[in-house]
Amino acid sequence: MAFPPQPDRFTFLHVDLNSFFASVEQQLHPEYRGRPLAVVPTMADTTCCIAASYEAKRLKIKTGTQVGEAKRICPDIVLIEGDHAVYSDYSARIAKAVELVCPVAHTPSIDEMSCELMGREQEPPRARKIALEIKQSIYKNVGEALRCSIGMAPNRYLAKIASDMQKPDGLIGLLPSQLPRAIAHLELRDLPGVGARTEARLNAKGITTMEQLLALDRNGMHKLWDSVWGDRLYHWLRGAESGDDGAPVSSGIQKSLGHSHVMAPEFRTPEGAWAVAHKLLHKAAMRLRMENFYTGSMAVTIRFSLTKEQAARIKAKRHFSGLTHSGWGMEARFRDCRDTLTLLEVLRGIWSQRPQGAEFQRPFFVGVTLRNLIPENEYQTELFVDPNNRAELSATMDKLNLKYGHTTLHFAGMLPARESAPTRIAFTQIPVQYGVDYM
Incomplete structure (x- = not known):
């Protein structure tokens, strides 16, 4: 073309x-x-x-x-x-x-x-x-x-x-007249969106160099990616402003939010991991309200470090920190809400179903993600008023935490981990300042 x-x-x-x-x-x-x-x-x-x-x-x-x-x-x-x-x-x-x-x-x-x-x-x-x-x-x-x-x-x-x-x-x-030859010397991994797994997948399909990739026509790029991403990339690499050609693009609506944490050694026990998970949920629930969402789903992920003997018996993975580990995760769905107390009950229910046994006694990573986010203006109001005023309780907690710091007022379960799991920067997500703290 x-x-x-x-x-x-x-x-x-x-x-x-x-x-x-x-x-x-x-x-x-x-x-x-x-x-x-x-x-x-x-x-x-x-x-x-x-x-x-x-x-x-x-x-x-x-x-x-x-x-x-x-x-x-x-x-x-x-x-x-x-x-x-x-x-x-x-x-x-x-x-x-x-x-x-x-x-x-x-x-x-x-x-x-x-x-x-x-x-x-x-x-x-x-x-x-x-x-x-x-x-x-x-x-x-x-x-x-x-x-x-x-x-x-x-x-x-x-x-x-x-x-x-x-x-x-x-x-x-990079001027249009120089394309695509001006990028032919690059590696496949130099393309945004092409990481180690994608590169391996391209290699398996016979594409190992940028020259080979650029030699494909638009249909070839579509087949290579098996999606409209290939069409877009074909256009972008040749200097076109848009390669969408009427194809649907992401709505940009946020679908999830959450926090994860590789725990310090002193928290690598079932009790320590629970306290850290509690804190991660506390932060996620506060963000949920600050960003005007409700949620109807929660996913929890735990990774457990293994001894050499344990790793030999099961299918183990290697974390970037060098730890050999196994993993477990579970997702629960529930009636749309955003108050911390209800979400904490969901977390407690998921946590009670985590695996037991000797190989699951050394958790080192915990992640809590709230999914199926619903914008506040699309939320269907409950017919019956919350009898326990949970929403008002969360709103009161937010006011104090925004003024004095997001761990000022919290439920007792996170007390052992109050100072752990500080906000970390993900390169793809810029922490937002809510009150005196970033989250």
């Missing part, structure tokens, strides 16, 4: 902060600049680095490297326990610095943002000038240790790819 010639213009800029968490720490602590540094979720050798400075990356220490291994590679590495509130604040400050130059159209993650260019801004010299001004604005208004790579392209997908092509502090543009 031949595309009509497109003018050589850039429609999107994608701003990608380089080693964001680590750079924030080096901004806050000038004494750490120029030194290998890693941000970790907790100070334990069995956990993994969630960010690494470029000095650490040059030593092959990166996101996902086990802390114990990082210390072996570089005994002098600086390890800092991450602070989600600080990173969220810096993300907001960087967005404001970008906005001084060009409006932010989309924020896909805490360390990324994209800008849509209009009119003559799309001309390559002007787009490049805007990109350089964004870099300078971040430097002047946020901090000299914070650098970004910027990709310019005719669509958002390609702009993200371009932002990864030169790091740190890069600036790459």
